[in-house]
Amino acid sequence: MIHRSLLLKILSAAVVFGAWEIAGRIPVSYAFPTFLESMDSLLRMTLDGSIFHAYAETLKPLIVGVAISTVLGIGLGLWIGLSEKFEWLFSPIFIVMQAAPLAALIPLLVMAYGIGLTSKVFVVCIMAMPVIVLNTSSAVRNTPESLKEMGRSFLAKDRDVLLKIIIPAASPVIFSGLRLGVSAGFIGAILSELKITPTGVGDIISYSRSIADYPSMYAAIFSIILLAVLFLNLLEKIENILFEGNDRGYVTD
Amino acid sequence: MSQTRQAFDDAQPSDQDIAVSVRGVSKNYGAVEALKNMSLEFPRGQLTSLLGPSGCGKTTLLKIIAGLLKPDSGEIIVNGKAVSGPGPNRAFVFQDFALLPWASVLRNVAFGLELRGVPRSEREAKAEKYIRDVGLAGFERAFPHELSGGMRQRVGLARALSVDSKVLLLDEPFSAVDEQTRRKFQEDLLALVENENKTFIFVTHSIEEAVYVSDQIAILLPRPSRVSEIIRPTSFRTKGVGNIRRDPEYLDIVDEIWASLRNYVE
Numbered sequence: 178m179i180h181r182s183l184l185l186k187i188l189s190a191a192v193v194f195g196a197w198e199i200a201g202r203i204p205v206s207y208a209f210p211t212f213l214e215s216m217d218s219l220l221r222m223t224l225d226g227s228i229f230h231a232y233a234e235t236l237k238p239l240i241v242g243v244a245i246s247t248v249l250g251i252g253l254g255l256w257i258g259l260s261e262k263f264e265w266l267f268s269p270i271f272i273v274m275q276a277a278p279l280a281a282l283i284p285l286l287v288m289a290y291g292i293g294l295t296s297k298v299f300v301v302c303i304m305a306m307p308v309i310v311l312n313t314s315s316a317v318r319n320t321p322e323s324l325k326e327m328g329r330s331f332l333a334k335d336r337d338v339l340l341k342i343i344i345p346a347a348s349p350v351i352f353s354g355l356r357l358g359v360s361a362g363f364i365g366a367i368l369s370e371l372k373i374t375p376t377g378v379g380d381i382i383s384y385s386r387s388i389a390d391y392p393s394m395y396a397a398i399f400s401i402i403l404l405a406v407l408f409l410n411l412l413e414k415i416e417n418i419l420f421e422g423n424d425r426g427y428v429t430d
Numbered sequence: 431m432s433q434t435r436q437a438f439d440d441a442q443p444s445d446q447d448i449a450v451s452v453r454g455v456s457k458n459y460g461a462v463e464a465l466k467n468m469s470l471e472f473p474r475g476q477l478t479s480l481l482g483p484s485g486c487g488k489t490t491l492l493k494i495i496a497g498l499l500k501p502d503s504g505e506i507i508v509n510g511k512a513v514s515g516p517g518p519n520r521a522f523v524f525q526d527f528a529l530l531p532w533a534s535v536l537r538n539v540a541f542g543l544e545l546r547g548v549p550r551s552e553r554e555a556k557a558e559k560y561i562r563d564v565g566l567a568g569f570e571r572a573f574p575h576e577l578s579g580g581m582r583q584r585v586g587l588a589r590a591l592s593v594d595s596k597v598l599l600l601d602e603p604f605s606a607v608d609e610q611t612r613r614k615f616q617e618d619l620l621a622l623v624e625n626e627n628k629t630f631i632f633v634t635h636s637i638e639e640a641v642y643v644s645d646q647i648a649i650l651l652p653r654p655s656r657v658s659e660i661i662r663p664t665s666f667r668t669k670g671v672g673n674i675r676r677d678p679e680y681l682d683i684v685d686e687i688w689a690s691l692r693n694y695v696e
């Protein structure tokens with residue numbers, strides 16, 4: 178089973194990269210390099226260390242923003258999910274945040290917080306937080322009533338109901354919110370580097386585009402996607418370890 | 431419990447024999463009158479069935495006794511004390527099992543004890559005993575989704591037994607199992623009533639089941655929900671499980687109950 182799913186992953190990667198290579202060779206556009214050219218640039222940037230310097234910059238707002246979004250987002254989501262009043266108060270804010278055109282907000286952020294780390298962290302949070310909050314709150318609200326009732330009938334305190342029933346029951350949806358939030362956070366981090374000040378990976382992308390070094394540009398984009406995929410896989414592993422039985426579906430459904 | 435004494439006290443069992451008493455309980459859901467001024471008594475150490483057509487308020491009554499729902503008026507007395515919420519003297523077996531899907535059978539059975547703060551080794555030893563008692567030995571590490579409906583139901587039963595409450599509330603516990611398993615469960619239930627010295631309050635849809643397992647059967651009728659009749663089978667309970675279904679009194683009671691319920695079945 179494990180071998181087959183790994184094989185399928187490799188196969189689908191091979192198909193995508195093959196298509197990329199072919200599209201680059203036709204070429205679809207003079208600005209679209211082949212897969213091998215891009216990998217070559219990636220290797221060069223890895224060897225001269227420039228990609229590591231870039232990530233040292235990019236990861237700062239990304240990690241800070243994702244960490245804040247996770248803690249604050251899950252906390253707020255739990256709160257909103259548990260209380261009707263807070264749902265009423267906060268839910269619309271996050272729905273608007275999710276739908277808002279971020280590019281239009283960036284100038285406002287820059288005006289308020291300057292062009293430093295703060296603004297970039299904000300962009301990451303704006304991208305990542307809404308989906309985490311909304312998933313968490315809806316998961317909490319959808320906890321099967323019968324499980325909560327069972328808890329109360331066996332004398333669970335409110336804290337027990339929250340920690341031993343609501344959170345484990347909600348965790349698959351919370352984690353899927355987290356995955357979506359983290360991917361959005363990656364987009365946010367790059368977006369902030371393209372729109373606020375060119376640093377890190379965003380700098381590689383905009384600089385290499387300005388000098389028409391398209392392989393480097395695509396190498397940078399590729400690397401960020403790769404990192405996101407790896408991180409999401411890690412998250413999935415963590416989830417499986419934390420909530421062992423949860424991928425087994427609901428018995429009472 | 432002795433059948434002879436029960437026959438003497440038939441009209442009004444003496445106070446100390448009553449484990450649970452429902453006094454003038456009413457409950458409305460918005461405009462729906464689920465229970466209206468209902469009074470009913472449950473003798474200690476016996477099994478009382480609540481039997482009645484769908485929607486007549488059986489689950490509602492059970493949840494009020496459990497303290498999960500507040501009655502609009504009236505009160506529930508358990509061992510002489512008015513009920514104000516869930517308590518250690520009552521345990522619930524849920525119709526839909528209500529098992530934690532992410533927890534093993536062992537943790538599910540021990541969950542009631544876990545919530546009471548019983549240390550892990552102690553509660554697991556206790557849970558293992560009840561898992562064996564309900565015939566699930568060897569499945570301690572299994573997850574609920576790996577069990578059949580009947581096995582899940584037994585997990586729910588073991589969980590309720592392991593907290594050692596004196597009153598067990600069972601809401602249609604056998605509805606999810608096939609006929610053969612159901613008969614086995616009914617026999618097991620009779621053995622439990624015999625051995626555990628607990629008061630069982632048992633909701634069922636099946637007339638035969640109610641007559642087979644009960645010391646006392648309360649027939650509930652809907653709109654407005656009320657106790658229409660209380661039946662206490664007397665003669666066949668002592669004749670051994672194998673003979674009950676052939677006993678003339680058993681058959682008469684089944685017919686009698688059907689006659690009074692048939693008007694309420696569409």
Ligand SMILES: Nc1ncnc2c1ncn2[C@@H]1O[C@H](COP(=O)(O)OP(=O)(O)OP(=O)(O)O)[C@@H](O)[C@H]1O
Nearest residue numbers: 459462463464482483484485486487488489490491
């Ligand atoms: N949460 C609720 N909100 C509104 N009405 C309810 C609710 N729960 C029950 N009722 C109503 O109260 C009445 C009694 O319901 P209850 O579940 O107690 O019946 P029951 O005797 O257990 O039925 P069944 O045998 O089908 O399980 C029904 O008419 C039902 O529609």
Ligand SMILES: [Mg+2]
Nearest residue numbers: 488489490601
């Ligand atoms: Mg019911």
